[in-house]
Amino acid sequence: MAHIASGYAETAQLPVTEIAPGIFVHNGVHEEASKSNEDAIANIGFIVGADAVAVVDPGGSIAEGEALRAAIRARTDRPVRYVILTHVHPDHIFGAAAFRDDRPGFVGHAKLPGALAQRGEYYLRRLHDALGETAAGSEVVPPNLLVSDRLDLDLGGRHLVLRAHHPAHTDNDLTIFDENTRTFWLADLLFVDRIPVIDGSLVGWLKELDELTAMSADQAVPGHGPASVLWPEAAASERRYLEAVARDTRAVIKDGIGIADAWRYIAQSERGRWLLFDEYHPRNVTAAYKELEWE
Amino acid sequence: MIARAVFPLLLALIAFAVPAQAEQSEAQRAARWSDLQHAIFGSRLVEDAGDLVAIDAPARADDAAIVPVAIRVAETFAPQVSGLYLVIDDNPSPLAAHFVLGPLANPSEISTRVRIDDYTYLHAVAETKDGRLYATARFIKAAGGCSAPAGKDQALALERLGKMKLVVAERSGPAAPVSAKLLISHPNSSGLQMDQATRNYIPADFMQTLEVTYNDQPVFRLESDIAISEDPGFNFSFRPPDPSGPGVLKAEVFDSSQRHFTQSWPVPAAAQM
Numbered sequence: 062m063a064h065i066a067s068g069y070a071e072t073a074q075l076p077v078t079e080i081a082p083g084i085f086v087h088n089g090v091h092e093e094a095s096k097s098n099e100d101a102i103a104n105i106g107f108i109v110g111a112d113a114v115a116v117v118d119p120g121g122s123i124a125e126g127e128a129l130r131a132a133i134r135a136r137t138d139r140p141v142r143y144v145i146l147t148h149v150h151p152d153h154i155f156g157a158a159a160f161r162d163d164r165p166g167f168v169g170h171a172k173l174p175g176a177l178a179q180r181g182e183y184y185l186r187r188l189h190d191a192l193g194e195t196a197a198g199s200e201v202v203p204p205n206l207l208v209s210d211r212l213d214l215d216l217g218g219r220h221l222v223l224r225a226h227h228p229a230h231t232d233n234d235l236t237i238f239d240e241n242t243r244t245f246w247l248a249d250l251l252f253v254d255r256i257p258v259i260d261g262s263l264v265g266w267l268k269e270l271d272e273l274t275a276m277s278a279d280q281a282v283p284g285h286g287p288a289s290v291l292w293p294e295a296a297a298s299e300r301r302y303l304e305a306v307a308r309d310t311r312a313v314i315k316d317g318i319g320i321a322d323a324w325r326y327i328a329q330s331e332r333g334r335w336l337l338f339d340e341y342h343p344r345n346v347t348a349a350y351k352e353l354e355w356e
Numbered sequence: 357m358i359a360r361a362v363f364p365l366l367l368a369l370i371a372f373a374v375p376a377q378a379e380q381s382e383a384q385r386a387a388r389w390s391d392l393q394h395a396i397f398g399s400r401l402v403e404d405a406g407d408l409v410a411i412d413a414p415a416r417a418d419d420a421a422i423v424p425v426a427i428r429v430a431e432t433f434a435p436q437v438s439g440l441y442l443v444i445d446d447n448p449s450p451l452a453a454h455f456v457l458g459p460l461a462n463p464s465e466i467s468t469r470v471r472i473d474d475y476t477y478l479h480a481v482a483e484t485k486d487g488r489l490y491a492t493a494r495f496i497k498a499a500g501g502c503s504a505p506a507g508k509d510q511a512l513a514l515e516r517l518g519k520m521k522l523v524v525a526e527r528s529g530p531a532a533p534v535s536a537k538l539l540i541s542h543p544n545s546s547g548l549q550m551d552q553a554t555r556n557y558i559p560a561d562f563m564q565t566l567e568v569t570y571n572d573q574p575v576f577r578l579e580s581d582i583a584i585s586e587d588p589g590f591n592f593s594f595r596p597p598d599p600s601g602p603g604v605l606k607a608e609v610f611d612s613s614q615r616h617f618t619q620s621w622p623v624p625a626a627a628q629m
Contacts, residue, residue, distance in 0.1 A: 172510065178551035178558065180505035185552070187500070201552040228509040261508050317525055317537075319591070320469065321414060321424035343418035348508065351422065351587060354539060355521060 074135050075101070075120075075128035078288050081242035081280065083109040083219065085136070086288035087120075087129065091255050091336045094152060094191040099124040103152040103249075103284055107133050108239060110216020113142035116165070117237055117246055117282075119156035122188065123198040126156020130163075141165050143214055145223065146204055147248035147284070148231045149176040150260075151184040157202035168212065169204030170225045170233035177201055208235060226250065229266035230258065230284075238278070245278035245292055253286025256335035257299050259345045263307055263352055270300055302331050310349040311356070320350045380446075385477055388445050389493070392479075396443065396451055397489060402481065405490035408433040411480045413496050417472060420501030422585045426467035427480045437463045439483035444583055446476035448502055448548070452583035458574025462533040462593040466576075469585040471501035471546065502582065503548040513586075516541040518617035520607055530599040530626040538568065538607055539589045540617075546582035560612060563588055567608045570594055570623070575605075581612075599626045 077085040086106040094100040100121025107116045107129070114133055119126040133141065141163040146154050148170065157167060181201035189196045206212070214221040219241050226234040230249045237246040249258070250269060259266065274293035281292035305328035313323045324346040332338050380388075393402050412426035427440050440463060442453040452470050457463050463482075475498070481491045507513045518541065525535040540563065547560025566578040566588070575594045596603055606620040 174553065175510055176505075178553060179507060179510070179549055181552040182550040183500070183503050183505055186503075203553045228512070232507075232509045232511065262512075265509075317523075319424060319426075319467070320422070320589075321412070321426075324418075347419045347422050352508075354589075355516075355541070 072127050072131040074132040075125065077106055077129075077132050080282070080289035081239075081244050084239060084242060084244055084282075085109070085132070086282055087132070088288045089152070089285060091285070093337075093340065094121060094188065096192050096195050099195055100152055100155065100188065100192060101125040101128075103150075104282060104286070104288060105129060105153065105156075106282070107141075108216065108219065108221065108237075109137050109139065110219035112217025113140050115143040115145060115214060115216055115221060116141055116160060117145050118147050118153040118248065119144050119160055121152035122155050122192060122196060123158055123200070124156075124195055126159030129156060130159050142216065143168050143206070145169075145235065145237060146173060146202075147235045147237075147246075148233050149173060149180055149184075150231065150249065150258075151188055153248065153284070154202070155185070155188055155196075155199040158198060158200040161202065166206040167202055167204045168206045168208065168214075168223065168235070170235050171207045171209035172233040173204050173207070176231065176233050177203055226269050227265050228262040229269040231261040234261070234269075236273070238276075243277075243279040244282065244289075245276065245280070246282040247273065247284065248282075249284035251281060251283040251286070251290075251296060252299050253283045253290055253295050254336055255285040256338050256341045257302060257345070258341055259303075259306070259348045263303060263310075263349045267300070267303055267307065270296060270303070274300075298334070302328065302335070305331055306345060306349050307353070310346065310353050314350065314354050320347060323347075323350050385445065389477060389479060392443055392445060392450055393491075396441065397481075400487075400489055402489045402491050405480075405482060405492040408490055409480055409482045409492045411478055411492060411494040412467070413478060413494055415495075415497060417496060417498035417501070420472050420498035421504040422469050423472050423496070423498055423501065424467065424469050425478065426465055426591070428465050429463050429482060431464055433482070434462065434464045436484045436486075437482045438485045440466060441479075441481040441483070442468075442470070443479040443481065444470060444472055444476055445479065446474040447471070447583050448473060448546075449581050449583060452580065454579045456577045456579070458569070458576055460570050460573050460575045460594040460597065462595050464533075465591070465593065467591045469589055470583050471504065471585055472496060472498035472583075473502040474499050502546050505549060507543060507586065513541070513543055518542065518609070518615065520609075520617065520619040522605060522607070522619075522621045524605075524621075524623055527599075527626045532626070533593040533595045534623060535591070535593040536605065537589065537591050539587060540566070540607070540609055541587050542609070542611065544582065544584055544586050544588055548582075563609055563611050565610045566590075568592070569606050570596060571603045572606075573597070596623070601625050
């Protein structure tokens with residue numbers, strides 16, 4: 062093992078917590094992407110089987126991806142067989158290039174390539190704006206293993222079930238269920254503490270939540286929030302927020318209030334209950350309004 | 357009617373593409389507006405609109421790809437107005453919209469949602485029936501809207517392409533103008549998003565003209581391009597020639613991919629007082 066670790070001595074290890082046997086999660090900070098946090102703002106991590114490792118989101122920058130890889134190499138010399146990209150957002154995917162030499166399967170939702178085509182370059186430019194030279198080397202890595210409904214991955218004595226979801230947080234959300242520990246990795250279909258971001262379909266997300274919360278699991282991993290939470294209890298706040306936004310947005314549309322003023326009337330009861338509320342709530346309202354005005 | 361030659365996107369891109377420069381001086385901004393006036397209006401005099409025209413927009417946009425903008429025209433001035441221009445000075449294609457108003461239009465307020473690429477002045481210019489131009493300005497802080505990704509749900513966008521929705525507000529009486537909101541499902545893509553995998557730009561695909569008529573009489577014709585947000589939306593109002601009778605509002609869209617969409621809606625007669 063020492064010879065493996067020595068090659069990575071220069072790279073600091075990303076701090077991770079083993080939330081269940083063989084499941085390691087790095088707890089992202091509740092901030093916007095910046096040079097100082099290297100866009101390590103999401104919960105990311107890896108799952109170790111008897112034969113191989115699956116990364117669940119390589120992180121928000123090449124720097125975070127490399128630190129995650131160092132954390133993996135400090136714990137196992139088993140190959141990284143899969144890098145799962147749970148959705149298109151930059152804080153989850155821009156570390157992918159750190160794993161390219163491992164030649165893993167880059168796993169994504171069947172709609173991820175389309176979303177990356179639309180958004181990848183823009184996100185990369187924004188990453189450079191936020192991180193400066195720290196962003197150098199971060200890349201859009203398109204998935205080469207697509208999930209349109211369900212995909213089962215075998216890590217050796219460890220069976221992961223990946224599900225592709227209908228438009229909810231984005232139009233390309235994947236979740237991962239680890240059968241061994243009954244751990245449900247929801248990525249950004251579950252926000253805890255940090256305000257949810259609506260970038261797919263508000264109505265779709267509420268529908269997906271109905272199905273997701275009907276599943277039983279011993280614990281869940283949110284895309285933002287604590288590394289491990291109770292399921293389905295941890296979804297309650299998110300549902301309350303999304304329902305409030307849907308209800309109030311429908312009401313303002315009905316009353317003929319324009320999109321510019323809508324946020325003043327929508328889900329203000331949620332202020333103070335979420336981190337980064339003022340940064341994201343008005344944008345969520347715009348997204349909700351644009352979606353619901355077609356009803 | 358202004359010749360379409362003023363509009364070609366390419367001309368705008370070549371002539372006015374500027375690097376992102378949020379910290380331009382006021383003198384630079386004024387010079388740019390002067391260049392734009394010349395490009396759009398030639399040697400015509402553009403006067404200060406004073407209180408006659410106003411722009412309503414947030415000082416800072418929450419989402420630069422969907423910035424609500426309203427042009428308001430003073431009630432007493434509205435009957436003289438035959439056209440409205442919306443210019444986003446620092447956009448790659450600055451002339452965002454030109455509304456040519458028909459006889460039924462009530463130009464006291466017209467609003468839409470636009471993409472804004474950089475901290476910029478917006479200019480609204482009203483053209484009067486006797487050919488004079490009156491401009492007003494507003495500064496807005498927003499960035500990245502033109503290259504920002506469209507489409508939260510790409511499958512839905514394709515499925516709904518070209519569909520329209522009209523919402524008519526209840527009228528307070530037969531004399532009141534009819535207020536309407538028109539939504540058009542269209543990606544209105546700017547062509548400024550590069551596919552990293554293929555290194556190709558996703559082709560621009562945007563609404564070029566929108567014609568709205570009521571009982572076959574023009575309400576307005578809009579000439580526009582990539583600055584209008586995805587799923588273009590417009591709030592406008594008009595005065596039916598016969599408010600006591602029902603009518604039909606029709607919208608026709610022509611886009612840059614040579615598609616043509618049309619849809620009509622019955623507009624009920626005003627309730628009798």
